[in-house]
Amino acid sequence: MPVGPDSAMSTQPRALRPLTARFYRRDPRNVARGLLGRYLVRESKGRKLVLRIVETEAYLGEGDRASHAWRGRPTRRTATLFRAGGCAYVYLIYGIHHMLNAVAGQQGVGGAVLIRGGEPIAGVATMRRLRALSASASDSAIASGPGKICQALAIDRSSDGVDLMDGPLRICGGYPVPGSRVWVGPRVGVDYAGEAAAWPLRFAVLGNPNVSRPLPA
């Protein structure tokens, strides 16, 4: 078994190589910013589906009222959120939609990044079918929202806690987005969160049609 720089993994193109623990175990703000342009890869039933991440939100953990971890202690639902960065945190909202997060930061912190928007790269026909889209719907309707992403990639709570660095659901290098193309502003749907609602923790690729909601001026 080869090790080091010549290992089998490194023979893949960088864009298709999974991001490593070093990437995830940083401040969730840096992880959220750094995930833009990366490839979210889903392998299921022999299908390979790929989305390019174009919108994210950071959730900081304890003290961030919008975070499921704001109280600082894990519950049955949020246990995976307190693990070390690099695994998926998936939960159900409104009884209907699943949300996909990448756990970020060190173990016990409760940091995470919500994946909010994706640009279809591969497996488009399968994703359209999973989304039950009509033929007239544009490709930007496939994954322009966190609930849509999970539907398009067949992600549910059974993916909660899975390793994003190795396995059928992973995030790969892709092509990072330069700072001049990144929009930063307040998060969506967290008006209840007090002062945290205004924190600039939403990141998006400027001008990309796969963003979940228009970017405020």
Added chain:
DNA sequence: TCGACGATCATCT
């Protein structure tokens, strides 16, 4: 054990 509510979306008007 109960009640309130939500990191959304599609479908109306």
Added chain:
DNA sequence: GATGATCGTCGAG
């Protein structure tokens, strides 16, 4: 712009 769908989770009692 407004509304209904739909249910797991969590804190209060």
